[in-house]
Amino acid sequence: MAVSNKQVIFKNYVSGLPKESDMEVIESSIQLKVPEGTKDAILLKNLYLSCDPYMRGRMTNLETLYMPSFEPGLPLSGFGVAKVLDSTHPDYEKGDFVWGITGWEEYSLITAPDHFFKIQHMDVPLTYYTGLLGMPGMTAYAGFYEVCSPKKGEYVYVSAASGAVGQLVGQFAKLLGCYVVGSAGSNKKVELLKNKFGFDAAFNYKEEPDLNAALKRYFPEGIDIYFENVGGKMLDSVLLNMRNHGRIAACGMISQYNLDHPEGVHNLVPVVFKRVRIEGFLVNDFFHLYPKFLEMVIPHIKEGKITYVEDIAEGLEGAPAALVGLFTGRNVGKQLVVVSRD
Amino acid sequence: MAVSNKQVIFKNYVSGLPKESDMEVIESSIQLKVPEGTKDAILLKNLYLSCDPYMRGRMTNLETLYMPSFEPGLPLSGFGVAKVLDSTHPDYEKGDFVWGITGWEEYSLITAPDHFFKIQHMDVPLTYYTGLLGMPGMTAYAGFYEVCSPKKGEYVYVSAASGAVGQLVGQFAKLLGCYVVGSAGSNKKVELLKNKFGFDAAFNYKEEPDLNAALKRYFPEGIDIYFENVGGKMLDSVLLNMRNHGRIAACGMISQYNLDHPEGVHNLVPVVFKRVRIEGFLVNDFFHLYPKFLEMVIPHIKEGKITYVEDIAEGLEGAPAALVGLFTGRNVGKQLVVVSRD
Structure with missing residues (x-):
């Protein structure tokens, strides 16, 4: 039942400009089910990963940050759009699309998915949930x-x-x-x-x-x-x-x-x-306003009053370069990585 | 009818630490009446002058400041406590005590006194209106x-x-x-x-x-x-x-x-x-709260819950040193200058 799971591993803490070689793409394996007896967990298939400047902070070993540092030897994590393949959490079920903090890998087991948003509006590009709607x-x-x-x-x-x-x-x-x-x-x-x-x-x-x-x-x-x-x-x-x-x-x-x-x-x-x-x-501090935000922005998108430019890297292999590129200004518009389109 | 009027003259724009020699005490003369035909003016006898750090800004020739620069050749000005000797302004009359922006001199003719506060509470030290109550x-x-x-x-x-x-x-x-x-x-x-x-x-x-x-x-x-x-x-x-x-x-x-x-x-x-x-x-931007402030602070003063330390220089001759001393930390507590005690 185990399948191959490509992952982008964080190798070690960074000083100065991050380099592609600070990360490494490896093949691991994963069961596509929440393990027996694990409550309130979801198993995700990651579709789109978001590259964001704040991630640079997590590449250092600083206690004072508002988010934990990445752990050397483990996959990076960040905002992304994913499909629920299995769930033991009452709020999520198989087939749901969600966005929230997930792993930089093909599949992620999330044991505390409380901060995921269920995607309700599917009539806009799903990639938007890494950017415009994320x-x-x-x-x-x-x-x-x-x-x-x-x-x-x-x-x-x-x-x-x-x-x-x-x-x-x-x-x-x-x-x-x-x-x-x-x-x-x-x-x-x-x-x-x-x-x-x-x-x-x-x-x-x-x-x-x-x-x-x-x-x-x-x-x-x-x-x-x-x-x-x-x-x-x-x-x-x-x-x-x-x-x-x-x-x-x-x-x-x-x-x-x-x-x-x-x-x-x-x-x-x-x-x-x-x-x-x-x-x-x-x-x-503002995610409680997310419904109000959607209410305002979705009609504007549909009427063409708000537009959005994305810079899309294909495949997890391209993820390290996409992330590093943020800091040299290589990206034009919102940088994201496609892991899978469905 | 003219009397002698000692003044602290601003000599020229300053760079670096201001020095006593950037100012000069001279004797001028003044009539102790608002000139015939001058409406809405008051003639003040200055009692206490306030030395404040913001005055350093006025010693430079910068247009971007929120207050006009001092004019070389004229007396400095700043907050002070004064007694009204003569008035053609409906809001002030002879014998009133006021605080507001006045000249660094014994007597000042103020032609637009709208920003003066009339002192209502005389049962606290008058010097407090340069500091604690000013x-x-x-x-x-x-x-x-x-x-x-x-x-x-x-x-x-x-x-x-x-x-x-x-x-x-x-x-x-x-x-x-x-x-x-x-x-x-x-x-x-x-x-x-x-x-x-x-x-x-x-x-x-x-x-x-x-x-x-x-x-x-x-x-x-x-x-x-x-x-x-x-x-x-x-x-x-x-x-x-x-x-x-x-x-x-x-x-x-x-x-x-x-x-x-x-x-x-x-x-x-x-x-x-x-x-x-x-x-x-x-x-x-907050002077409209002054009555509310007095209401809060005066009882605290009378009950001894708020105290205040002043550093008092005697006479206009000591004013330049008192002002310069702010920037070397010579003063202990609120620095003010006594021009006259009544």
Whole structure:
């Protein structure tokens, strides 16, 4: 009854930029049934895995993180979409589609599946539950609507704006009637921001020797809301351009994750006299809003008012490169890995 | 009818640490009446002047500030307590005592006195209206109760804790049932914090080679609320010690005001995963709460539950040294200058 189970193994703790060789794809085996006597468990066939920047933190051996580190010798884990093959949990049954934290492998036995969401809307691409309708979508929704306190007409800046979260923040801000500028790391991404996601303007930060000057050009009146995905020098320049009572939703700081010594941010004094609020947040605190989010976003998807770009890697063999690529900006749009399409 | 009017003149814009020689005491003259035909003006006899760290900002020629720069050749201005000698404004009459932004001189003609508060409670020391019952008191009140969202039992850290604002924040936090630790720059100040203001613990930051280690010692469980008066290295160490959902009320960053290039703050990534809120504020946005503040604080003063330490310089001649002393930590408690006692 055992079948082969390909897995992406985390080899050892990482410092600096993660490399493909920090992971290893191996063949293991698994029974496609919840073991006899194991209560409240589900056996999943993983379909789509999500590559997310926060996973970099789990590659270090730090006790202070909000999630446990990966364990060397075991498969990575992360958000994914899966099909239930067997269940001893009353909330799930064979044939259900779910999304939640699963293993980077073909099949996973999950013994505490309480944080899985059952997928109700099957008339959208299932891959969306790794992005637009999954954790990154909820992150954009909670970060923008709950943390930024946005108002119509405000000036909104999004960094890493073509990424899994940023592309949605920009679209939400446009729906609300804000003026939205995004930055990204290639001209192809900048084109997407302007022509696909409807940002009012966009720029390639790699072509701007002076970020402060670039922001002054795009925001002559200053920035009301900064959706922070990047940190470091970008944050430092934004701080010089915030308006009075501006808000910074700190969603992530990807530019800092691979540095042993994070960069210094120098321009914090204006936070006082401009009354700026910088607020870190984690989507985990907002998942109770998921039904409300779906209610808002699904009609927008169906009416074509919200769109989403995915960067799809085929097969678990491609998963290490897909994950590593997040940190060099190789991905265009939401990076995910197809394990199986059904 | 003209009388002599001693004034503290601002000589020129300052870079680095301000010096006494950046100011000059001169004798001018003034009529002790509002000039004929000048409506809505008051003529003040200044009694007590407040020395405040924010004044450093006004000594530079920066357009981005929230208050105008001082004008070279004219007297400095700042918060003070004064007696109305003459008035053509319907809200003020001769004999009133007021506090608000006045000149650093014996007598001031104020042509737009709308932001002066009339002093109603005369049964407390009048000097308190430069500190405990004036701008610094309102700053402590608004910053702690409105910005920090404090709860009983939380761990509160105050830097520059024996200063005009800090000493009150600590006492407010104790009244609410928080655990409060303060830091200051001398052992004498540390004694005050522990023995006069009732802080649970206090330390001399100049004797701590490793601020992060010091904070870990005083807050083994971490910090819920940091009342930020200092910035720079102190903020950087605090960021490593914040608890989940911690709050930082950024009231000021005195360690940075005299630097041409502000220090880098490196530990901002934990702001994200600990969901920390850093919020700058200015007391100007909260003066509508002043009556509520007085209602709360006056009974506490009378019952001896709130105390206040002042550092009093005698005479306008001592004003430049008193102001400069704020930036070297020479003052013990709220620094003010007596111009006249009646």
